[in-house]
Amino acid sequence: xxxxxxxxxxxxxxxxxxxxxxxxxxxxxxxxxxxxxxxxxxxxxxxxxxxxxxxxxxxxxxxxxxxxxxxxxxxxxxxxxxxxxxxxxxxxxxxxxxxxxxxxxxxxxxxxxxxxxxxxxxxxxxxxxxxxxxxxxxxxxxxxxxxxxxxxxxxxxxxxxxxxxxxxxxxxxxxxxxxxxxxxxxxxxxxxxxxxxxxxxxxxxxxxxxxxxxxxxxxxxxxxxxxxxxxxxxxxxxxxxxxxxxxxxxxxxxxxxxxxxxxxxxxxxxxxxxxxxxxxxxxxxxxxxxxxxxxxxxxxxxxxxxxxxxxxxxxxxxxxxxxxxxxxxxxxxxxxxxxxxxxxxxxxxxxxxxxxxxxxxxxxxxxxxxxxxxxxxxxxxxxxxxxxxxxxxxxxxxxxxxx
Numbered sequence: 501x502x503x504x505x506x507x508x509x510x511x512x513x514x515x516x517x518x519x520x521x522x523x524x525x526x527x528x529x530x531x532x533x534x535x536x537x538x539x540x541x542x543x544x545x546x547x548x549x550x551x552x553x554x555x556x557x558x559x560x561x562x563x564x565x566x567x568x569x570x571x572x573x574x575x576x577x578x579x580x581x582x583x584x585x586x587x588x589x590x591x592x593x594x595x596x597x598x599x600x601x602x603x604x605x606x607x608x609x610x611x612x613x614x615x616x617x618x619x620x621x622x623x624x625x626x627x628x629x630x631x632x633x634x635x636x637x638x639x640x641x642x643x644x645x646x647x648x649x650x651x652x653x654x655x656x657x658x659x660x661x662x663x664x665x666x667x668x669x670x671x672x673x674x675x676x677x678x679x680x681x682x683x684x685x686x687x688x689x690x691x692x693x694x695x696x697x698x699x700x701x702x703x704x705x706x707x708x709x710x711x712x713x714x715x716x717x718x719x720x721x722x723x724x725x726x727x728x729x730x731x732x733x734x735x736x737x738x739x740x741x742x743x744x745x746x747x748x749x750x751x752x753x754x755x756x757x758x759x760x761x762x763x764x765x766x767x768x769x770x771x772x773x774x775x776x777x778x779x780x781x782x783x784x785x786x787x788x789x790x791x792x793x794x795x796x797x798x799x800x801x802x803x804x805x806x807x808x809x810x811x812x813x814x815x816x817x818x819x820x821x822x823x824x825x826x827x828x829x830x831x832x833x834x835x836x837x838x839x840x841x842x843x844x845x846x847x848x849x850x851x852x853x854x855x856x857x858x859x860x861x862x863x864x865x866x867x868x869x870x871x872x873x874x875x876x877x878x879x880x881x882x883x884x885x886x887x888x889x890x891x892x893x894x895x896x897x898x899x900x901x902x903x
Contacts, residue, residue, distance in 0.1 A: 502632050504625035505542040505582045506530030506570045510591060511598045518559050518567050518599070522684070525573045529581050534572075536774065536825045537757045539636075539652055540581045543569040543588020543628040544662070544689060547605045556592040559599045563664030565684050567591045567599060568624040572683040579824025582686040584659045586631040589623035632690070639695055647708050650869035653755035654706075657828050657871055658695035659687040675817040682820060687828060698873055703887060705733060707870040713776045713848030716859050723854045726863065728796065728847040730789075733872065734890030735842045743835035749875040750838060751830040754780045754846060756868035758825045761852045776851035776866055779822060783843040785833075796845050835876070846870060 508527045521527065533540040543566035548558040559567050566588040572581045589606040591599035606621040609630075622630070632655075640651050665685050669677050698704040715726030740748070759775035771777065783792040813831040814821065821829040833841075846868065848854075853864050 501535075501538045502629055502636065503533045503535065503538045503540055504629040505533045505540055507568045507624045507626075508570055510567070510600060513567065513598050515597055519565060519684070522565055522567065522569065523571050523573070523680070527570045528573045529570045533570075534578070534581055536579050536760065539583045539632065539656065540686070541625060541629040541632045542566075542571070542582035542585040542684070542686060543625045544585040544665075544685065545588060545590040545605070547587070547590045550592060550602065550604050554592070554604075556594045556602070558605060559591045559593045561664055563662035565665075566624070566628075569628075569684075570625070577823060579826070580682045580686055580820060583656050583826070584632065584687060584690050585685050586628040586635075586689065588625055588628040635690060635692055635695075639692065642696060646706075647867060647869055649755040649757060649867055650706060650708055650871070652826065653753040653828075653869045653871045654695045654698050655690055656687055656755075656826060657751060657753035657873070658692070658698060659690045661685055661688040675815075675819065678816055678820065698871065703875075704871060704873040705887075707731065707872075708867070709846075709870070710865045710867050711778070711846065711848065712863050712865045713778070713851065714854040714859055715863050716856065721856075723856050723859055725848050725854075728793075728845055730793070731844045731846075731870070733842045733844055734887055735839060736874075736886035736890075737839045737842075739886045740835040740839035743876070745834050745836065746876075747832050748835045748838055749830055749832045750782075750841075751873045751875065752780055752782070752828070752844070753871040754778060754827040754868060755871070756825055756866055758851070759853075771850040772852050774825065774851045775853045775864070777822075777849045778827070778866075778868055779847055779849055780827060780870065781845045781847070782831075782841055785837040785840040787843075789843060792843050792845070796847055838874070844870075844872065 506529055508522060512526070513521050529540065532538065544564060545560050545566040546562055548560070548562045550556060550558060565571075565585070567590065568588055569585065587607060589601070592602035592605060593599040601623055603621055606623040607627045608619055609622040609627075611617040611620040636651060636655055639655060640646065661681055665681060665688065668680065709729060711729055712727045713725065715724055716722070717724045756776075756778055761773050761775070781796050813833055814829045815831060816829045821827050
């Protein structure tokens with residue numbers, strides 16, 4: 501489900517910086533775009549050219565937020581919204597405010613009264629959402645067997661912030677500096693070429709699986725975290741070691757759909773609103789499986805505790821990653837270090853399904869999609885070859901076991 505973030509009112513804009521007005525709490529994303537499971541679509545713009553002699557100028561610079569797009573201003577424990585931004589047009593500012601829509605700064609679409617009239621203008625977050633729906637339809641048509649959780653993860657994870665968006669960051673940003681970017685642009689502008697490449701290239705590992713997050717302890721009779729999934733990733737170890745100190749980027753997306761708790765008392769508490777909450781964790785360089793599992797087990801029991809000690813390498817960190825039902829983060833490290841970080845766990849933390857009364861009736865399971873991508877620029881071919889050999893060996897081994 502794709503939902504537009506909602507539009508601002510141009511008559512409330514004065515002569516100041518338009519982003520200050522977009523970021524104002526009066527322009528908070530509208531319902532139902534705050535919903536956890538939907539892809540919430542905001543608008544950016546690359547339309548800045550007006551005809552010669554036009555007594556106006558484009559309000560938003562190339563590659564920045566469309567003035568019509570609402571932003572998120574709620575507390576940090578709620579999901580990152582919008583998820584993505586697409587072209588929504590720009591406004592023209594004359595000598596006196598308010599800024600206004602302009603045909604040259606809008607998108608062209610077919611008219612509903614065709615053939616009486618062939619074309620019309622479209623704009624704002626509705627236009628951006630239509631473009632996103634087109635993208636998702638094409639991606640799913642290319643890979644029709646993928647789960648909805650996977651398509652959402654691939655599409656949103658393909659997004660990146662434009663150069664203009666990143667210009668709002670300081671020279672050496674810390675994790676807190678990314679908050680305004682998430683609130684305006686989500687993860688940025690989707691890249692269909694990257695999404696398609698991620699769905700077809702073995703350098704992006706896609707897992708579609710189920711997990712039973714909660715259960716009842718046989719010893720105490722109380723509710724417990726029931727299941728954790730551990731993956732030994734088929735890393736191209738030799739190729740990564742050969743790169744030595746060269747930097748590579750790892751990007752991970754974990755996507756699942758939650759069942760919301762509609763009770764009024766739970767709306768402001770993520771651990772009572774969501775049916776389940778999943779997290780992913782990666783082992784540190786030099787951390788063996790036993791040490792890794794011990795650390796993850798401790799973290800699973802303390803969802804609101806201090807940030808994980810691996811946060812120093814993740815770009816966004818747990819405060820941004822551990823919200824909503826779509827979790828995306830990336831880290832850049834030396835290739836030789838990444839070669840030793842090949843264990844990835846998916847585990848539950850508290851949700852309203854973790855209820856002894858509910859669990860006495862059944863143990864609910866949930867689907868999830870895990871998407872892991874290595875980006876080593878021009879060295880993709882070498883990495884691909886080694887990963888393909890490892891994946892083929894795993895498939896062959898599974899076939900033997902099944903026989």
